[in-house]
Amino acid sequence: ASTSVKLNTGAEMPTVGLGTWKSKPGAVEHAVEFALKNGYKHIDTAAAYENEKEVGLGIKASGVPRESIFLTTKLNNPDQRNPAAALQASLEALQTPYLDLWLMHWPAPMTKDMKADKEYDWLTTWKDMEKLYQENPDKLKAIGVSNFSVKFLERLLKEAKVVPAVNQIELHPSCPQQELVDYCVSKGIVVTAYSPLGSDNSPLLTNPVVKKIADKYSVSPANVLISLQANRKSVTVLPKSVTNERILANAKIIDLTEEDISDLFAIDKTAHFRACHPGWTGFGSLGFPDCE
Ligand code: A2P
Numbered sequence: 001a002s003t004s005v006k007l008n009t010g011a012e013m014p015t016v017g018l019g020t021w022k023s024k025p026g027a028v029e030h031a032v033e034f035a036l037k038n039g040y041k042h043i044d045t046a047a048a049y050e051n052e053k054e055v056g057l058g059i060k061a062s063g064v065p066r067e068s069i070f071l072t073t074k075l076n077n078p079d080q081r082n083p084a085a086a087l088q089a090s091l092e093a094l095q096t097p098y099l100d101l102w103l104m105h106w107p108a109p110m111t112k113d114m115k116a117d118k119e120y121d122w123l124t125t126w127k128d129m130e131k132l133y134q135e136n137p138d139k140l141k142a143i144g145v146s147n148f149s150v151k152f153l154e155r156l157l158k159e160a161k162v163v164p165a166v167n168q169i170e171l172h173p174s175c176p177q178q179e180l181v182d183y184c185v186s187k188g189i190v191v192t193a194y195s196p197l198g199s200d201n202s203p204l205l206t207n208p209v210v211k212k213i214a215d216k217y218s219v220s221p222a223n224v225l226i227s228l229q230a231n232r233k234s235v236t237v238l239p240k241s242v243t244n245e246r247i248l249a250n251a252k253i254i255d256l257t258e259e260d261i262s263d264l265f266a267i268d269k270t271a272h273f274r275a276c277h278p279g280w281t282g283f284g285s286l287g288f289p290d291c292e
Helices: 027-037 052-062 083-094 122-135 150-159 178-186 208-217 221-230 244-250 258-269 280-286
Strands: 004-006 012-014 042-044 070-075 101-104 143-146 166-170 190-194 235-238
Touching (some): 042 052, 052 083, 070 083, 070 166, 083 122, 143 150, 166 178, 178 190, 208 258
Parallel strands (some): 070 101, 143 166, 166 190
Antiparallel strands (some): 004 012
């Protein structure tokens, strides 16, 4: 696996980044500082995680120059009607003049009280994001999306002026999404894997297939799961941790064989444990319509 992947903007995105979903303020500042001091060059956050301020403080505390870091944040669903103000707020919270990547978090505009904003179209939001990107090259190095299925990407690409640089989606052996990954690659969209371990209390960490491959290479099950994503073409990966030893260990990527990879993806058939639906369906309970 290579240490970085080239975006359709020409910029390089480091293959492994520190995820910060569910990293609490207080813990995340230290995690970001520790990761950057120990070789990470890629940090992923989101307005919705409510930790951008601490992520910014961690970056400052690390002493690593901003230009050596690939920093991603995301537009929160209730801010889809006003992306310009949300961008400004994220830049201020992170104490940074620019973002390496800014993603639409979900194709799901919401009201301030977190209900489906059915009167609003996420495609309008994307057009606003494109405009912000084209008019503010000093603030936005790349734009992209997250939690987009093929259907949603098809609708976006039909009208887009800017092809998203990235689609960030859930990927792990119980959520391989190969068809979606192939589609993104065919359109020049890099895929970023979130929850590569299967998120909190993941049964994948004790799965016998994962353990067997981990033993073969004398690494941990987490290394195998993270490496699985890093070994896919045009895929970057965001292991989340606030624990020093794990942050260190998770950066180690190993090369897996074709057989290892097919064995890991075969887990899917027996060990589904989490919903894995990109697109509106992720918020299905809120009554969003499906994409037509
Ligand atoms: P913690 O942050 O307390 O270290 P994912 O990246 O799939 O979202 O998974 C994140 C979860 O996995 C968190 O609960 C995190 O705990 C835990 N985790 C992160 N790295 C490892 C590791 N190397 N071994 C075991 N658990 C890990």
